[in-house]
Amino acid sequence: MDDLAALIKRLMDDKGWTLSTLARRSGIPTSTLHSWKSGDRATGSRGPSPVLLRKFAEGAGLTVAEVFEAAGRSIPAPMDDDAERRFLHLYRTLDAEDRRILETTMQAMSERKKSRS
Template sequence: MDSPERTEDLAQLLARLKDTYGVNESEIARRIGVAPATVNAWVHRRRGAGGRGVKRESLQALAVAFPKFTAAEIFLAAGRESPGPLSPDSEARILELYRGMTEDQRRLIEAQMRAVADLNRTGQ
């Protein structure tokens, strides 16, 4: 499956966000629950360059706090795949598979899922 082409990085998206909402970096930070220095580092590409290393929760918080920018748009600018919705049918299939596993298999799968979730959270 082809992923959409990234046309702007996170710093560029944040510049547009600031213009669109008339906010500064401190206000962005306050609304998403991070330190102003964190947003400043993103804007100046000192940390999380291009979005890598920016926590998934921070990207999601941007979409909630500034709804004119979608989660998909924000994650794309950050060079990250946005988490997709889990349909009830998908959840039921996963649960059925899980129920058919031994306790050892469940522990292994849970460890793998935690590792993937941690990777998604940090983007590293």
């Protein structure tokens, strides 16, 4: 299994892409990809955000699971567009306090999952 830095290097070698090409395809700043490629903030709890990892996977033509695994992150359960819309609709019906509670709860769940792996 590649770590994220090795995955980026392998991808660039296999496809003949520059870091700029990868940045353009994924919509992630070149400086961010450079830091991942050099191993800075590429893994662990302070590594790339799930949003950026998803963008990277899409732009690179890789699976989300492959990228999350390389970044040392838990692989998220799939969520189809309908489920995401339902979740977002429910979230939007909450007042500010309930949104804060939900976000705090979700953060705690995410941290608990990280500590188990």
